[in-house]
Amino acid sequence: MRKELVEQIKNDPNYQELVAKRSSFSIILTVAMLVVYFAFILTIAFDPKLLGTPLSSDSVTTIGIPIGMGVIVFAFVLTGIYTKRANSEFDDLANKIKNSVKDN
Numbered sequence: 001m002r003k004e005l006v007e008q009i010k011n012d013p014n015y016q017e018l019v020a021k022r023s024s025f026s027i028i029l030t031v032a033m034l035v036v037y038f039a040f041i042l043t044i045a046f047d048p049k050l051l052g053t054p055l056s057s058d059s060v061t062t063i064g065i066p067i068g069m070g071v072i073v074f075a076f077v078l079t080g081i082y083t084k085r086a087n088s089e090f091d092d093l094a095n096k097i098k099n100s101v102k103d104n
Helices: 002-012 013-046 063-103
Strands: none
Touching: 002 013, 002 063, 013 063
8 A cells, every 4th residue: 555545544533443343342341251250250269159050940050051151142133233233334434435445
């Protein structure tokens, strides 16, 4: 890429908005996933009996199984949320940047 083109893109307000929004949104989702994951892992480490509690008196399945599955589902949900926003808002900003570069 030409240096002028790179500088033009970097100075575009839409590019700066895209980078700021995408970065902050990614950090929020990352922190949310880390909190859920480490809460689960720390519960296993420090209170394993809690997750080892059977779902009912005659059940062999413990409460840890659905909670663990919930952690996995939570990761899929966060991925879906990011994808939905990326395909709408982030792509719109990227297209604005492309069009402004084409015009010049």
